[in-house]
Amino acid sequence: MKKLIAAASTALLSLAAASASAADVTLMLNWTPTADHAPLYYAKSQGWFKKEGIDLSIESGRGSAATAQRVGSGGSQMGIADLPTAMQARGKGADLTAVMVIYANTPQGFYWLKSSGINGPKDFVGRKIGNPPGDAARLMWPAFAKNAGIDAGSVNFVNLSPQAKVAALKAKSVDIISDFYNEHDLKVREFGNDLGFAPWRSVGLNVYGNSIVVNRAFLDKNKDLVAKFVAVTQRAYDACVKSFDPCLQALMADVSGLSADNQRDQWGRIKMLMRDDTTTKVALGAFDAGRVKADYELVGSLIGIDKAFDPATMFTNDFLDSKVRMTGQ
Known part of the structure; x- marks a missing residue:
């Protein structure tokens, strides 16, 4: 009995020591939690x-x-942000770099009702687009407009919360909404054949999407910690690609107000967005230097980067395990 008590005490002390030595890390999401964060x-x-x-x-x-x-300001050590948006922030002085890509393909798209008379992006002129003011689609709109062949100033943006987008489109208080491809199935169920959709890819824009970004000063001082964080995160995404149900259960247990069926649909779309030649052949979560450079040049030419920097410093694949790769299908 004494041996059991001593063993239990030792185990409790070990747990307490581990807890006491654990580093507090805050990860700020891009929006409210959904399947891509599971x-x-x-x-x-x-x-x-x-x-x-x-x-x-x-x-x-x-x-x-x-x-x-x-x-970038150090208010949060880590976060999830659209890479071109993070580049813009870096140009404004935000001290951050990306350590893992989640969306190797852009999830961005625009939705409308065909009954409104819109047949495609050229018909956006004079219309209202609903999305949040901090949305990446609004920041990158000039690039989309140029590729679509319309004047960037020819539309009116209306501030909406992410949760209000579908209702606003249904009520026709806006003509168009921007949203991630993750939620495509939900809109198909809501609007059926009346739904119009244009992914950014349809106008030749396939910039990197959501990525894990880290404050660079924090990274410089805590490389081992960041390496462990990335290793766990890469392992977690790999596990969820192989079997999503346990990940869905964890998400639903921590986040209220979600539909399990909707989140499953989302994850099917997310896996498509995670997959490209680099994530399947180099490592799950890996960036391609050429694509990062192209995204930087796009942002610089169409939107502007206040203070130029070397795009090679915008990312690192150093913390990723090359044995962990995205599935081919």
């Missing part, structure tokens, strides 16, 4: 971060621009 909640529920000495707090975001600014 791997993070799964890894947290399994204690994977804690085991690596990371006491992770996950905070909802208010758009990629807000998250990039927060991480």
